[in-house]
Amino acid sequence: MSMTTQTASDLVIRVKEKFQQVFGDSATLTVRSPGRVNLIGEHTDYNHGFVLPAAVDKAIYMVVSRRSDDEVHLFSFDLDKAYTCSLNEIVPSGLHWPDYLLGVVQQLQALGLSPGGFNCVFGGEIPLGAGLSSSAALECATAFSLNELFGLGLDTLTMVKLSQKAENVFVGVQCGIMDQFASMFGRKGQVIRLDCQSLEYTYFPFRTEGIRIVLLDTQVKHSLASSEYNTRRQQCEAGVKLVQQHHPEVKSLRDVDAAMLSAYVAPADEVIYRRCSYVVEENARLLAATEDLLRGDIAAFGRQLYGSHEGLSKKYEVSCPELDFLVEKVRDREGVIGARMMGGGFGGCTINLVKDEAIDGLVEWITPLYRKAMDKELKAYIGQIEDGTSLV
Numbered sequence: 001m002s003m004t005t006q007t008a009s010d011l012v013i014r015v016k017e018k019f020q021q022v023f024g025d026s027a028t029l030t031v032r033s034p035g036r037v038n039l040i041g042e043h044t045d046y047n048h049g050f051v052l053p054a055a056v057d058k059a060i061y062m063v064v065s066r067r068s069d070d071e072v073h074l075f076s077f078d079l080d081k082a083y084t085c086s087l088n089e090i091v092p093s094g095l096h097w098p099d100y101l102l103g104v105v106q107q108l109q110a111l112g113l114s115p116g117g118f119n120c121v122f123g124g125e126i127p128l129g130a131g132l133s134s135s136a137a138l139e140c141a142t143a144f145s146l147n148e149l150f151g152l153g154l155d156t157l158t159m160v161k162l163s164q165k166a167e168n169v170f171v172g173v174q175c176g177i178m179d180q181f182a183s184m185f186g187r188k189g190q191v192i193r194l195d196c197q198s199l200e201y202t203y204f205p206f207r208t209e210g211i212r213i214v215l216l217d218t219q220v221k222h223s224l225a226s227s228e229y230n231t232r233r234q235q236c237e238a239g240v241k242l243v244q245q246h247h248p249e250v251k252s253l254r255d256v257d258a259a260m261l262s263a264y265v266a267p268a269d270e271v272i273y274r275r276c277s278y279v280v281e282e283n284a285r286l287l288a289a290t291e292d293l294l295r296g297d298i299a300a301f302g303r304q305l306y307g308s309h310e311g312l313s314k315k316y317e318v319s320c321p322e323l324d325f326l327v328e329k330v331r332d333r334e335g336v337i338g339a340r341m342m343g344g345g346f347g348g349c350t351i352n353l354v355k356d357e358a359i360d361g362l363v364e365w366i367t368p369l370y371r372k373a374m375d376k377e378l379k380a381y382i383g384q385i386e387d388g389t390s391l392v
């Protein structure tokens with residue numbers, strides 16, 4: 001398991017060497033920006049609720065230096081590809097990967113700041129598109145690097161917001177703020193309770209001694225994901241409208257309780273009722289889960305994860321057979337403390353809290369079971385909670 005740190009420092013060395021080789025320049029700055037997990041609080045962000053993310057020990061490493069002209073020279077270590085453009089014309093590259101960096105440059109310019117020309121090499125160990133938010137890590141790495149390199153004087157929250165906006169506006173993905181927030185604000189051994197309504201945040205201790213986060217990647221992404229996501233958002237809004245007829249002060253599901261749902265939504269629409277109940281319950285579950293952490297009761301915390309999965313699967317209906325299979329199988333497995341699907345649903349990973357000594361056995365046991373049942377190869381990522389974006 002100490003392999004993780006070994007690999008990370010190897011990667012930093014190799015990215016630095018690549019920088020030297022590509023740019024022949026050693027006056028550099030190196031930044032580490034991690035991926036994230038969300039322990040509980042799914043589909044709550046757009047309902048002005050709570051999420052409970054943490055940064056992990058898988059990161060992007062970015063090496064940068066100033067240039068004397070106004071050019072931007074980017075090099076992807078993992079793809080072994082370069083991209084160059086001028087600061088005076090920051091437009092989508094047509095290549096996808098440079099856009100995460102260029103989007104941040106554009107947002108800095110939109111704030112009236114003038115980062116200068118720079119050289120950049122970056123490489124990462126965050127699996128792409130697996131739900132660990134490699135994209136947010138890349139944006140946050142860029143914002144942090146340029147802030148340091150040009151002394152822009154930005155505070156962390158501003159960098160979070162502009163990184164999110166880069167993804168929204170430049171890459172064209174309508175993500176919420178959680179991913180960038182967790183990558184930047186993460187702290188070793190702690191989870192962040194983020195209030196998506198006020199952006200207030202609180203750290204809670206996550207005693208990870210002897211416990212790791214294991215992500216089991218279904219390796220599927222069902223095509224329903226984006227249309228169903230939009231439908232869920234509409235159903236939640238429809239629920240809010242029904243309550244508003246009696247409580248005009250209600251603005252989102254954050255202001256709604258179970259009694260209001262039974263009184264005004266249940267009689268009108270059974271499906272909308274189930275969707276809204278899930279969201280209201282998930283917020284309550286998350287708050288209870290943070291109490292569990294304060295008491296140091298990781299077993300109780302784990303049960304909240306199963307509760308979350310149950311709600312996502314049965315009431316919110318965003319799971320799929322692969323995710324349900326993985327959660328059901330681990331439920332009675334020795335050493336597994338909790339599990340649920342993570343992310344928007346219809347594929348992606350389950351997040352599992354597993355005792356160290358049980359991890360190898362778990363992965364060896366479930367991989368062939370999954371193959372047999374689903375005819376697909378499972379992937380497992382093992383991690384723990386680490387600090388957010390920082391200088392190396």
Ligand code: ADP
Pocket residue numbers: 060076077078079096097098100122123124125127128129130131132133134135136138
């Ligand atoms: P995720 O869930 O990991 O955020 P996304 O699809 O949002 O998945 O972002 C993945 C994209 O981010 C990749 O397609 C690539 O363009 C970019 N990216 C992330 N990490 C790297 C990396 N190490 N090297 C190059 N591009 C990367």
Ligand code: MG
Pocket residue numbers: 133134135136
């Ligand atoms: Mg992403």
